[in-house]
Amino acid sequence: MIRSMTGYGASTVTGAEGTVTVEARSVNSRGLKVVVKAPPSAERWEGELRELAQSRAGRGRLDLFVRVETVPAEEGRALDETRVREVLDACARLRDEFGVSGEADVASLLGVGGLFARGGAEGAEFAPDPDALKQAAAAALDDLVAMRDREGARLAVDLRERLAGIRRAVDGAAELAPQRLERERTRLQAAVAELAGKGLDEDRLTREIALIADRWNVGEELVRARSHLEAFEEFLESPSDEPVGKRLGFLVQELQREVNTLGAKANDPGISRLVVEAKNEIERLREQVENVE
DSSP: OOOBSOEEEEEEEEOSSEEEEEEEEEEOOSSEEEEEEOOGGGGGGHHHHHHHHHTTOSSEEEEEEEEEEEOOOGGGEEEOHHHHHHHHHHHHHHHHTTOOOOOOOHHHHHTSTTSEEESSOTTOOOOOOHHHHHHHHHHHHHHHHHHHHHHHHHHHHHHHHHHHHHHHHHHHHHHHHHHHHHHHHHHHHHHHHHHHSSOOOHHHHHHHHHHHHHHHOOHHHHHHHHHHHHHHHHHHTSOTTSOOHHHHHHHHHHHHHHHHHHHHTOOSHHHHHHHHHHHHHHHHHHHHHTTBO
């Protein structure tokens, strides 16, 4: 089953020192491009993260965003000595300058806010454990690939509908093509009879019809168009880890070429209408194929 190039995944791993979060996003691209954006504390593992991403995708632009944050624990609080001295100095001024009675004790000081500071600032960076970092990245990439697979399944349904529309147009043209020659034969007979007042030599008429048939022959275009449609169907069944987007794009171009030639040789309003319908479906096919990995 084909796979889309659009996807998103995210994962967070929490350890003793903090959390590691990795977000993975992918969009359309002609080839495979992986960009890793990590804080300084995790930059040393960018190469390994890039290799991990490259092993999960064959095409598209894939961005990995890494974020690391500490998670301070309550027991990590430390006494803020500067703040304690400020409070004690304020108590002394209240007693000496303003005549307030009483002495500061531990119980009263504990009621004053800001005497204890956390050992680390919440949200600060730390050097993440490489295993935790790779675990988060792998889980995020798994989510991204799963989303690309789901999008690919929906793309396949739409692409098959477009193929069915093109096939109907091709089959309709194949049915109408022989009728053109019979109409042309009748037209020539009537035209000659009107101008010359007598019938046209049957051998001469047969040769004229043969020449017209050769110029109007669309058999090869129909065969090649059907062959391209079958190849397209086969690629839709390819394993999801096998990128086929470029090959599908090539087949779309070839389908467009055959349908254009069919239109040029049509000489029939019915076939011309079918060619227009086929071109509309091919254009929609082209737009969707641009999303296929």
